[in-house]
Amino acid sequence: MKTTREHIKNILIDHGVQPSSYRIRILECLSEPNKHPTADEIYQHLLEDFPTVSKMTVYNTIDVLLESSLIRKITIGHNEARYDGAISEHGHFKCQVCQQIFNFEVDLSLMKVAGLNHFKVESKDVYFYGTCEECTQKSMK
Ligand SMILES: [Zn+2]
Numbered sequence: 068m069k070t071t072r073e074h075i076k077n078i079l080i081d082h083g084v085q086p087s088s089y090r091i092r093i094l095e096c097l098s099e100p101n102k103h104p105t106a107d108e109i110y111q112h113l114l115e116d117f118p119t120v121s122k123m124t125v126y127n128t129i130d131v132l133l134e135s136s137l138i139r140k141i142t143i144g145h146n147e148a149r150y151d152g153a154i155s156e157h158g159h160f161k162c163q164v165c166q167q168i169f170n171f172e173v174d175l176s177l178m179k180v181a182g183l184n185h186f187k188v189e190s191k192d193v194y195f196y197g198t199c200e201e202c203t204q205k206s207m208k
């Protein structure tokens with residue numbers, strides 16, 4: 068089901084964030100499955116609807132959404148920050164062939180870690196790299 072603008076608006080209000088049209092548009096862009104755009108891609112996307120929007124405004128809007136935990140930042144491959152509208156627990160798989168990033172389900176509570184007693188863990192990220200299903204099949208033909 069595609070997330071409607073009205074639904075996104077309610078999510079923003081629930082998080083105490085003013086539902087400006089930029090914020091709604093960014094969340095809409097990030098609600099598509101397996102979408103992990105860079106800040107620049109989000110900016111290009113917003114330009115379609117708001118030809119006068121500045122890069123600064125878009126970056127600031129992204130920061131507001133990050134601070135409200137409505138989106139999260141991921142850094143996968145080449146230290147390039149990407150943004151993710153799926154804030155539930157999931158891992159990221161980057162295909163080294165088509166460069167796409169896929170979400171996958173992961174239960175981080177089952178991960179065995181040692182040596183971090185008395186450490187305060189603030190975030191956990193799982194990144195896998197390899198070849199996606201489609202690219203694997205293509206290479207076998
Ligand atoms: Zn691929």
Ligand SMILES: [Zn+2]
Nearest residue numbers: 151153159170
């Ligand atoms: Zn994701």
